[in-house]
Amino acid sequence: MKLELDSLHRRRAAMTESGHWRDETLLEHLARVVSRTPGKTAIIATQSEQGQEYRLTYEELDRLSDLVALSLDERGVGHGDVVSFQLPNWWEFTVLHLACLKLGAISNPLMVIFRERELNFMLGLAETKVLVVPAKFRNFDYAAMAANVQAQLPSLKHVFVINGEGEQSFDTLLKPKAGEDGRKRLRERKLSPDDVIQLLYTSGTTGEPKGVMHTSNTMLSNLVPFAERLHLGESDVIHMPSPMAHQLGFMYGLVLPVMLGATAVLQDIFVAQTMAEQITREGATFTMGATPFLNDLTEYVERTGTATPTLQVFVSAGAPIPRALVTKARQALGAAIISAWGMSENGAVTTTRPEDPEEKTTSTDGKALPGMEVRIVDADGKSLPSGAEGQLQVRGCSNFVGYLKRPELDNTDSEGWFDTGDIARMDEDGYIRIAGRSKDIIIRGGENIPVVEIEGILFKHPNISGVAIVGYPDSRLGERACAYVTLKEGATLDFEEMTSFLKEHKMAVQYIPERLEIVQELPRTPSGKIQKFKLREEAKRL
DSSP states (O other): OOOOHHHHHHHHHHHHHHTSOOOOOHHHHHHHHHHHOTTSEEEEEEETTTTEEEEEEHHHHHHHHHHHHHHHHHTTOOTTOEEEEOOOSOHHHHHHHHHHHHHTOEEEEOOTTOOHHHHHHHHHHHTOSEEEEESEETTEEHHHHHHHHHHHOTTOOEEEEETOOGGGBGGGGGOOSOOHHHHHHHHHOOOOTTSEEEEEEEOOTTSSOEEEEEEHHHHHHHHHHHHHHTTOOTTOEEEEOSOTTSHHHIIIIIIHHHHHTOEEEEOSSOOHHHHHHHHHHHTOOEEEEOHHHHHHHHHHHHHHOOOOTTOOEEEEOSSOOOHHHHHHHHHHHOSEEEEEEEETTTEEEEEOOTTSOHHHHHHOOOEEOTTEEEEEEOTTSOBOOTTOOEEEEEEETTOOOOBTTOGGGOOBOTTSOEEEEEEEEEOTTSBEEEEEESSSEEEETTEEEEHHHHHHHHTTSTTEEEEEEEEEEETTTEEEEEEEEEEOTTOOOOHHHHHHHHHHTTOOGGGSOSEEEEOSOOOBOTTSOBOHHHHHHHHHHO
16 A cells, blocks of 8 residues: 555645655654653553553653564564554553554554444455454454454464464464564554554445554654644643544544653543542543543533643534533633644645634634645635635645545546535635535534435335435534435334434444434425535524
8 A cells, every 4th residue: 555656746745845844753753752751651542441540651661662573573563464453542542553564564543333234334345454452442342343244254373362362363363473583673664654553434425434654754744733733742731522433533532642752641431530630640631532522521620610621722623512512611611722724635624723712712613734735715726815715725744645446536637636525715814614514414522424324224124115315513523314205105104213223233322323314305406405404404493
């Protein structure tokens, strides 16, 4: 999966000349931190269901990732191979990514909500060689599911289970045959900053997930200006409640702390009380999450009078922030509330700044980070004036390098402008505001809901003749999903039947619509296309 140099040439020349691509990898940052402060705490993580807490220093993080890399190497994992891990925010997540970097392998984080249906497609497309899962998490048997998936995918050679037993136990990866000589040989391997290091699936309007590919250059070029804008450094303690299998959690809860030499505090199951306690106990200064995290933490702090005095910055991204929440959160938490917008394809593209007036934070999604450009264009690609709504396009250092095996889906033009699929407007100061989405996706609590895929499954139900799923506003999650359904003559359907049908098709629970409306007909254009805007308006009134 190494990018062809000729396709990178123009972009590489521009990015290196501007200084945004520094041709570094996370391993170089790790080596510097280990050399400078080997005993500094790198990760504080818990397995909350087991009541276990783990604290790893940077020296231990380096050593453990060496051991895992050597063990994977002994099992045939090498440059360009995909290692998938479906894990909560546990220390093993970070160790696995660093181990992959040391081998030149590609990290493929997977959300814990995925089930067999999603995994079969994602692992199959990636030709995943190794899968790592927990034995159980939140009362689900991941080991059993992984065994079923492995039986269907010849390319999946190895499955390792955290808290597992026998040869499949993750602990076996901490016991390679090679000793110190093997660790020395690892240091001799060189990872190119243009090698693909991450494969992250995102749902889109195509009905199937797309595999977003990033390199060290695209990822780190986002984090450097991000940290500079928010005044983050090695003295910070970064709390991460968002799943590290999301780009948000991965980039800002895993990569950012190592790049800075900071301490990461990982939360595996989000509970507002636990988050507040961790922030207070560990002295967290920075955190980042979608609107529900900000809303719930704020409400808990207000209700209980709990103080979070060390918290300086809360970046809210992944879903629009209601204006009233920004003001309330700022007062309750005593922290700067930062609005941000971005995608898996490019990380955070725009943010507000800690020194910005409240009006900017409450009414915009920020301005572009250094190295990134944003513009608003009409349907013909012509730039629009300030205040006009149009299609949001982005260009710059942190844009991804393509979709796995699907180059035809990459909406990047010859000048490097990527069509985000979002509708936005820009003010005279360059701050944007997301006004809507042209993509057929519902964002529920920061999680993209693959609407077309769910509609396709529901359409298979023997009683359903037509289906359209739309989002409706929700004060906590941003949006929820409503399924509008027409039935075949004489047929019936209730909410429980719909839910059971989707579960039978191995659909992730978080993707299942929260509401069902049976209608006589769906509004359509003369050409037969469903007019979803009419359904959205109706759903708001229900």
